[in-house]
Amino acid sequence: MLRAAALRAGAERASADFVDAEIAANGIVERLTLADGTAVQPWLVLDCSGTDARIASRTSPASEDWSGWLPCDRTHAETVPAQGAPPPYTQVDAQDTGWTATWPLDGADVRLTCSIGGTGKPFHAARRVEAWRGNCVALGAAAGLLEPLHPTTLTLLLRSLAQLIQLWPAGPQAPVEATAFNRTAAGAYRRARLPDRALCRGRSRRRAVGRPPRSIATRTAGRQTRSVCGARAVADV
Secondary structure, three states: OHHHHHHHOOOOOOOOOEEEEEEOOOOOEEEEEEOOOOEEOOOOEEEOOHHHOOOHHHHOOOEEEOOOOOOOOEEEEEEEEOOOOOOOOOEEEEEOOEEEEEEEOOOEEEEEEEEOOOOOEEOOOEEEOOOEEOOEEEOHHHOEEOOOOOOHHHHHHHHHHHHHHHOOOOOOOOHHHHHHHHHHHHHHHHHHHHHHHHHHHHHHHHHHHHOOOHHHHHHHHHHHHHHHHHHHHHHHO
């Protein structure tokens, strides 16, 4: 969809694969080399290469680890036969080691399991500290990755593109625009993280209620005893 819109607006598409990039010490991408030998001197580079972040990982390698909030590190997707009429909603079930989401389709359901360990495709929840550094802007999964509980990837991508258009630089070096873009992107990713974090806290809370530590149970019992004794003392008076 986005590529078609860009082509209609006059963008040119290079069919050869990306091979390498020459990057200066200040993070400016000076040259891109394609598989057919074509060399491109870019003014602005948009890295949309997914989690590989083939250019952004070199211009801006620092990332913010979110595994402490979002501990799941494996995903597994499968298509299963539909069970009856499709519901008008997505069902998400919390598991001991993660969660399972089911999306109803026409005649089938797509089931995605996100878990801690086990089998499946590995991923790591994190956010690139500087999505825009030098003349390279990381977009989509190249800028950050959340647990795929909600379709936030496309939403964050469109929001980043809208922000980039507003801050469109006048040259390869635009530190003021990059700072504003990174600040907005950081806030957007942290807000998008909240639903996943709430589900993780919900899983932890259920485990804690089911098996309370002895120290908590002892302190709670002590408070109840003091409360009862205090009430009796007042009644005696």
